[in-house]
Amino acid sequence: MDKDMELKIIKNFKSRNIDVAFFETLEEARGKIxxxxxxxxxxxxxxxxxxxKMNISELLRARGNIVFDKTQAQSQEESKEIKKKSLLSDWYITGTNAISTEGHIVNIDHSGNRVAAMIYGPDNVIVVIGRNKICDTLDDAVHRARSISAPLNAKRAGYNPPCLELKKCIDCKTAERVCYNLVIVEGQFAKGRMKLFIVNEELGF
Structure with a gap:
């Protein structure tokens, strides 16, 4: 990754009270977590x-941490309860759909539990992304979230919104829609609460 770009990202996020760390591999980022x-x-x-891919839930649980991961729920009701408990956890780890080099974090959510925890609740938040999530501007980051991340996540989850075929967002109102919450994190009131880990690999959607 270009060193000047790294320094620009660090500077712009630091001005918004978000710490940034760069890692060459996902294993290095996992070790730091x-x-x-x-x-x-x-x-x-x-x-x-x-x-x-990081297998972070299993590793944390195996060493003794209490972990709330809704993807390991056995029912919709259990998933709902886990998502609520995540909002009261000490730490929250998540990915996101895009960032801008200007210092924005852009995420599209279906139910909103991820963005809710990113914004408020846990005292510490770690956001992990691959280099493919880096965009130049806020507009570019929003476009990526809407037209790249949302369709791929919809397909993964078994939904079939129009954007899958059209390869772009049309702000559909269908029952297949997955992008109900578009959230732009522009900074943090609590300095040091949020850490952005950027891995020099192509990761996620």
Whole structure:
């Protein structure tokens, strides 16, 4: 990854009270997460292909942390309860759909549990992304979330909104829609609460 680009991203996010760290591999980022989170803390996990590849839920649980990961629920009701408990966890780990080099984090959610926890609740938030999620501007990041991430996530979840075929968002009102919540994180009131981990790999949607 270009060093000037790294410095620009670090500077712009720091001005918004969001810390940034770069890692060459997903394993390195995973090691840092395991180092940062105390054994006594509860951890909420946002649904993310990147985090699944990292196997972070299993590793945290195996060493003794209380982990709330809705993807491991056995029913819709259990999933709903886990999502609520995640909002009260000590730490929250999630992916996101895009960032801008200007310092924005852009996410599209179906039910809104991920973005809710990113914004408020857990005292510590770690957002993990691959280099493919980096966009130049906020407009580029929103476009990526709407027209690239949302269709791919819809397909993964078994939905079939118009954007799958059209390859772009048309702000549909169908029952197959998955992008009910578009949230732009422009900064943090609590300095140091949010950490952005950028991995020099192509990861997730």
């Amino acid at each position: 395991m180092e940062l989170i105390p054994l006594t803390c509860s951890v909420g996990i946002g649904n993310s292909q990147t985090l699944k």
